[in-house]
Amino acid sequence: LMQLFRPLDMLGMVYRTVRQGLIDMAAMFRLIDTEAEVRDIPNAPALIVRRPTLQFDNVVFGYEPDRTILHGLSFEVPAGRHVAIVGPSGAGKSTIGRLLFRFYDPQAGRILIDGQDIAKVTQVSLREAIGIVPQDSVLFNDTIGYNIAYGRDGATREEVEAAARAAAIMPLIERLPEGFETEVGERGLKLSGGEKQRVAIARTLVKDPPIVLLDEATSALDSRTEQEILRTLHRVSEHRTTLAIAHRLSTIADADHILVLDQGRLAESGTHPELLRVGGLYAEMWARQQAEAEQLGEAAE
Numbered sequence: 552l553m554q555l556f557r558p559l560d561m562l563g564m565v566y567r568t569v570r571q572g573l574i575d576m577a578a579m580f581r582l583i584d585t586e587a588e589v590r591d592i593p594n595a596p597a598l599i600v601r602r603p604t605l606q607f608d609n610v611v612f613g614y615e616p617d618r619t620i621l622h623g624l625s626f627e628v629p630a631g632r633h634v635a636i637v638g639p640s641g642a643g644k645s646t647i648g649r650l651l652f653r654f655y656d657p658q659a660g661r662i663l664i665d666g667q668d669i670a671k672v673t674q675v676s677l678r679e680a681i682g683i684v685p686q687d688s689v690l691f692n693d694t695i696g697y698n699i700a701y702g703r704d705g706a707t708r709e710e711v712e713a714a715a716r717a718a719a720i721m722p723l724i725e726r727l728p729e730g731f732e733t734e735v736g737e738r739g740l741k742l743s744g745g746e747k748q749r750v751a752i753a754r755t756l757v758k759d760p761p762i763v764l765l766d767e768a769t770s771a772l773d774s775r776t777e778q779e780i781l782r783t784l785h786r787v788s789e790h791r792t793t794l795a796i797a798h799r800l801s802t803i804a805d806a807d808h809i810l811v812l813d814q815g816r817l818a819e820s821g822t823h824p825e826l827l828r829v830g831g832l833y834a835e836m837w838a839r840q841q842a843e844a845e846q847l848g849e850a851a852e
């Protein structure tokens with residue numbers, strides 16, 4: 552009987568109709584609330600990405616008219632580079648991700664991908680070009696295979712398997728009696744946070760987008776898990792233009808470039824060693840997190 556009712560599952564109906572790329576965002580940005588904010592301009596062309604460069608050009612943005620969150624922010628991620636955004640809580644890091652996906656339009660300034668203003672191309676083509684690995688992935692009530700294959704219409708079994716391997720989720724799948732056919736989500740197998748993130752990584756590998764947005768974990772993982780996740784995250788960002796939103800610093804020390812955001816303004820930027828040398832906000836945050844990590848380590852002993 553449950554089988555008969557399955558097609559009526561509300562969430563099921565929603566996610567099957569929502570276009571690829573959107574649902575990832577729904578998980579991260581609670582799309583439902585923001586969906587109506589932006590519209591495609593009439594006859595908008597599709598975004599065409601030849602060189603996946605990403606540019607914020609003097610972007611001014613606030614959720615409410617009387618409170619500006621980003622005050623004329625400019626930065627660039629060259630094609631294939633890995634840029635991380637760090638900064639205190641509330642600095643506007645996640646807001647940058649929301650604007651990149653065009654859940655909102657800036658009040659002034661432009662966001663460009665390969666020289667094209669993202670406000671002037673179709674949202675579908677924009678979201679096809681960007682993969683996202685959210686810190687807290689939501690899985691659909693379906694099989695683990697579906698959850699990975701969903702990255703791209705028409706993904707083959709081989710592609711799904713290769714992605715699962717690269718995302719280090721294959722050992723888990725091989726242990727399950729029903730393998731890829733195992734139901735996960737609310738009514739199925741519950742996966743840990745790290746396992747869910749690996750499914751999201753596999754999904755992104757299947758999608759194979761030129762640009763990747765990583766929303767890195769807020770909470771501390773044990774260092775072995777963190778190292779494992781980092782290794783797989785590296786696979787997703789390899790050869791792709793990557794913007795990493797980092798709530799902790801330990802995960803982004805090897806980024807090509809780090810932007811330090813403070814109250815919606817770029818306070819500092821550079822590589823990890825450069826920023827440590829400057830001895831400013833970044834160095835301060837780094838010292839604080841190192842001290843916290845040491846305390847945690849001592850507490851665990």
Ligand code: ATP
Nearest residue numbers: 614615620638639640641642643644645646647798
């Ligand atoms: P954290 O590291 O704590 O996640 P963040 O740097 O990612 O912080 P944002 O989530 O970008 O910060 O938020 C920046 C500011 O915008 C905050 O002051 C927040 O209160 C405000 N803000 C975020 N989302 C909304 C919203 N939907 N409506 C109104 N204000 C919002």
